[in-house]
Each structure stands twice: as C-alpha cells, then as structure tokens.
Amino acid sequence: xVQDKKYAFYLGCIMPNRYxxxxxxxxxxxxxxxxxxxxxxxxxxxxxPGVLRSFDKEDWMVAAARNICxxxxxxxxxxxxxxxxxxxLQEVNLRLHEDEALREKVNEKxxxxxxxxxxxxxxxxxxxxxxxxxxxxxxxxxxxxxKLNATTAIHYGCHFLKPSHVRQIDSPEDPTILEDxxxxxxxxxxxxxxxxxxxxxxxxxxxxxxxTSMTILSEKMKHISEVxxxxxxxxxxxxxxxxESGQDWLKKNHxxxxxxxxxxxxxxxxxxxGMDEKYMGLQYQNNGxxxxxxxxxxxxxx
Amino acid sequence: xxxxxxxxxxxxFLKEKKKYVDISEFDSHFFDDIERRxxxxxxxQCGTCSASCESGRWTALKTRIIIRKLILGxxxxxxxxxxxxxxxxxxxxERCPRDVRPTDVIIELRNYASKLGxxxxxxxxxxxxxxxxxxxxxxxxxxxxxxxxxxxxEIPPTLYKFKDEENSDLTRYAKELFxxxxxxxxxxxxxxxxxxxEKKA
Numbered sequence: 233x234v235q236d237k238k239y240a241f242y243l244g245c246i247m248p249n250r251y252x253x254x255x256x257x258x259x260x261x262x263x264x265x266x267x268x269x270x271x272x273x274x275x276x277x278x279x280x281p282g283v284l285r286s287f288d289k290e291d292w293m294v295a296a297a298r299n300i301c302x303x304x305x306x307x308x309x310x311x312x313x314x315x316x317x318x319x320x321l322q323e324v325n326l327r328l329h330e331d332e333a334l335r336e337k338v339n340e341k342x343x344x345x346x347x348x349x350x351x352x353x354x355x356x357x358x359x360x361x362x363x364x365x366x367x368x369x370x371x372x373x374x375x376x377x378x379k380l381n382a383t384t385a386i387h388y389g390c391h392f393l394k395p396s397h398v399r400q401i402d403s404p405e406d407p408t409i410l411e412d413x414x415x416x417x418x419x420x421x422x423x424x425x426x427x428x429x430x431x432x433x434x435x436x437x438x439x440x441x442x443x444t445s446m447t448i449l450s451e452k453m454k455h456i457s458e459v460x461x462x463x464x465x466x467x468x469x470x471x472x473x474x475x476e477s478g479q480d481w482l483k484k485n486h487x488x489x490x491x492x493x494x495x496x497x498x499x500x501x502x503x504x505x506g507m508d509e510k511y512m513g514l515q516y517q518n519n520g521x522x523x524x525x526x527x528x529x530x531x532x533x534x
Numbered sequence: 535x536x537x538x539x540x541x542x543x544x545x546x547f548l549k550e551k552k553k554y555v556d557i558s559e560f561d562s563h564f565f566d567d568i569e570r571r572x573x574x575x576x577x578x579q580c581g582t583c584s585a586s587c588e589s590g591r592w593t594a595l596k597t598r599i600i601i602r603k604l605i606l607g608x609x610x611x612x613x614x615x616x617x618x619x620x621x622x623x624x625x626x627x628e629r630c631p632r633d634v635r636p637t638d639v640i641i642e643l644r645n646y647a648s649k650l651g652x653x654x655x656x657x658x659x660x661x662x663x664x665x666x667x668x669x670x671x672x673x674x675x676x677x678x679x680x681x682x683x684x685x686x687x688e689i690p691p692t693l694y695k696f697k698d699e700e701n702s703d704l705t706r707y708a709k710e711l712f713x714x715x716x717x718x719x720x721x722x723x724x725x726x727x728x729x730x731x732e733k734k735a
Binding site: 252272436 | 588589591592593618619620621622623624625627628635637641642644645648653654656657659660661664668669670671672673674677680681684685686690691692693695696703704706707710711712714
C-alpha cells in the first residue's frame with residue numbers, strides 16, 4: 233500500500249521551466265487540501281509522448297519508467313499537472329503493470345541508468361482528475377475562500393482523456409468533469425464551436441512545423457473569441473504555452489489581438505482557495521494582462 | 535494457412551519497398567510489428583480517420599491514404615514528411631470502427647523513419663536539449679528570476695539540478711537513451727568526434 237495523502241510531485245519540463253506560477257499554484261492547492269507533495273529528485277522529461285516517443289518507443293518507455301521508479305522508491309503515488317506527462321507516465325505505468333515480459337525488458341535497460349527497478353507499485357494521477365473527481369465540486373466548496381464571477385472557455389486537451397480505454401477518466405467526445413468543477417468555483421463555462429479540438433501543439437509539430445501548429449490553434453482561437461470568455465482554462469502547460477504563443481503569433485502575423493488570459497486549473501483553484509493573486513503569475517504571461525479578477529468572498533462556515 | 539499467405543505478402547512487400555527506401559537493415563519485422571500492434575489489415579478504408587483529423591484539415595496529412603499504402607506494402611510513407619504532421623490528438627484512434635489505432639500506426643512509422651535517419655533537424659535539437667539538461671524544454675535565466683520572485687526554489691529538483699554529480703544520472707541518461715541515427719551523409723566517425731567534443735565542452 234502506498235502512503236495516504238502524499239504524492240510524488242512530478243514537475244515535467246514546461247511547468248517548472250516556463251510557467252513556474254502553475255507549479256506554485258499546484259503546491260498551494262494540494263497543501264490546502266491536506267496533501268503533502270514530495271520532490272522527485274533527478275526526475276527528467278516524461279518524455280513527451282508526441283515528439284520523443286516518435287523516435288524510439290523503447291527508450292521512451294525506459295525513460296518514463298525511470299521517472300516512475302523515483303516515485304515508487306518514495307512509496308507514494310505520482311501526480312502531474314500536464315497532459316503530455318500524464319499521457320506518457322500513465323500509459324507506461326499501466327502497460328508495465330500489465331505486461332511482465334515487457335517489464336523485465338525495461339528493467340534490464342533501467343539498470344544502465346542507475347539504481348532503478350520498476351516494481352509496479354504505484355499509480356499515476358493528473359491533478360485535474362484529482363480535483364474534479366476525487367475531491368469533486370461538492371467537497372471543494374468547503375475549501376473556498378472566494379468564488380470567481382467569470383466566464384471561461386475550457387480546453388481539456390487531448391492526452392488527458394484519450395485514448396479513453398487507457399485513461400478511463402471521462403468521455404473524450406463529451407466530457408463534463410471540468411465544467412462541473414469550475415461551476416463550483418462560481419465560474420460559468422461557455423460552449424463554443426469545436427470545443428474539444430486539439431490546440432495543435434502535440435506530436436512534435438509545434439517544434440518542426442510551427443506554422444501548421446499555429447494554423448490549427450488559430451481556428452480554435454477564432455471559435456473561442458466568438459463567445460468572448462474572460463479567460464481560457466486549460467489543464468496542461470503545453471496547451472497553455474500554445475495558447476500564449478499562438479496569440480502572440482496571431483498578433484505578429486495576422487494583426488489579430490485577442491488578448492485573452494490563459495489559466496491552468498491549478499492557478500484558478502489556488503486563487504479561489506485564497507492564494508495571493510500575484511502568485512498566479514498573470515503578470516509574467518503575454519496575454520490578458522489587463523484582466524481584473526472579480527472575486528466574490530465566501531462566508532467561512534466551520 | 536494464414537501464415538503462408540502472410541509470408542507471401544511479406545515477400546512481395548519486401549520487393550516493393552526496395553524501390554523506395556534503403557532497407558539494408560530492414561526486414562519483414564516492420565510489417566509484422568505494425569500488423570501485430572495495430573491490425574492494419576482490418577482497415578476498411580472508411581475514412582473516419584481522415585475526417586476526424588485535426589491536422590489533416592489544414593495539411594496534406596491523409597491518414598486513410600497512409601494506412602492504404604501500408605496495406606499495399608508501399609513504404610514511401612517512411613520518407614513522407616506528412617507522417618510528422620500528426621498532433622497525436624487521438625481522434626482517429628477513438629473513432630476508428632475497426633480499432634486500427636491509426637495514431638499508434640503513425641508513431642510506429644515515425645520510429646521506423648527515425649531508424650532510417652529521417653528526422654527533422656529541429657527534432658534532433660529537442661533530443662540535444664534532453665541529453666544536455668534532462669528536459670525537452672530547459673530552464674533559462676529569465677525563468678530562474680521568475681521563480682525567485684514567486685518565492686520558489688530557483689532551480690527545480692530535476693535531473694538538471696544534479697547534473698554535476700560524479701557519474702551523474704544525466705551522463706548515463708544521455709549515453710544510453712535516444713541515440714538517434716545520424717542524418718544521411720553524415721558518417722559514424724563524425725558523430726563520434728562530435729560526441730567527444732561535447733564531452734570536452
């Protein structure tokens with residue numbers, strides 16, 4: 233049995249190295265909910281399920297298993313905030329739990345990387361699933377300091393829910409968990425055209441074929457802007473980066489200035505749970521700097 | 535019975551693919567793998583994959599055609615840059631009525647293309663970052679400052695932080711994982727000297 237109320241906090245790349253405010257917010261939320269987050273020393277890239285898996289699936293799996301081993305040694309489940317990291321780690325963890333022969337093969341190669349052995353003892357969790365399902369819209373209300381009077385365009389991203397037979401979280405075609413959750417924070421989720429489409433960042437195309445990637449995002453931004461949300465809400469730092477850099481790209485190349493702020497679920501939840509606004513990090517982002525949060529204080533009930 | 539048909543088809547397939555790619559190291563495993571893992575032969579060419587494709591709406595990526603070519607043994611797909619336009623959104627994977635799992639097929643194809651050295655220079659750079667820092671997206675000074683301002687540890691406790699340890703995990707990681715086949719034309723020797731240079735640096 234793994235330890236209760238503790239998680240190994242898997243950072244990944246984009247969150248700590250581009251959007252540290254998401255890390256800050258996640259730590260805040262988890263602590264307030266009574267969880268302890270343990271550092272995963274020497275953890276590396278997940279590695280990315282689109283780009284790095286494309287070069288060598290075996291190495292991809294070994295590198296992912298190495299990360300999971302770090303959490304196994306601490307005897308706690310692993311938690312991540314990123315769809316890409318979740319995609320890789322959850323899938324590799326599941327496959328190595330199920331396939332003993334594969335596990336042996338991976339363990340053989342893991343020895344070359346240091347003192348690592350995959351033992352299949354822990355689970356991999358996405359913070360968005362923890363918040364919206366394990367905690368849920370009812371329980372979270374007990375922890376709120378304020379609600380937010382705002383509208384949002386929710387972006388699930390792809391690897392959080394798909395492949396659905398592997399993830400088993402919610403329907404990939406019509407999910408509702410995040411809508412239900414943000415409603416508990418006072419936020420109204422808006423419907424918009426092609427809500428569940430990809431942001432265009434994955435699969436290595438953002439790196440190698442940036443214009444294509446941005447074209448996919450542009451269509452998405454067009455539909456989002458039609459409903460005029462106060463902010464975009466995502467559950468993945470890579471989608472987050474795409475929404476940020478995509479709006480910059482549109483400004484520069486097409487003279488379209490949407491200027492819509494982008495928040496990760498952790499940032500918004502942390503704010504509603506009482507975190508100081510400056511730690512949300514909007515001041516470091518390129519879009520929606522002028523956005524003013526409109527909180528509604530919640531009466532404390534003991 | 536099935537195996538005979540299969541080996542015949544594989545022989546034809548091998549003959550055919552020689553027209554397109556330098557396959558000295560290749561053998562029938564390629565076809566075996568993809569078929570075993572993805573059941574591509576059950577594809578009925580309904581086109582649900584292409585119709586659901588997020589990238590294909592804007593690009594020349596036609597997943598149905600890629601699967602079709604594979605079934606026919608046409609390995610030109612390995613040189614086709616289109617296979618690198620998939621965003622791995624998994625729409626086709628979710629909706630395929632024959633459970634072909636096209637996203638996995640594309641990943642598999644990319645793996646084989648990589649073994650032939652067909653990797654985009656920018657993607658090679660991503661691997662360089664990974665090997666140098668343990669991250670596909672490494673930290674920089676601006677972010678370090680940002681972390682400080684947010685009252686956080688300046689450098690997160692990832693592999694990068696421990697890079698200077700003796701016999702560090704990062705060194706082993708870089709040595710053992712993601713050793714890409716060099717681009718065509720670049721000889722193995724060059725690659726080795728490059729590695730030496732990196733070590734010295």
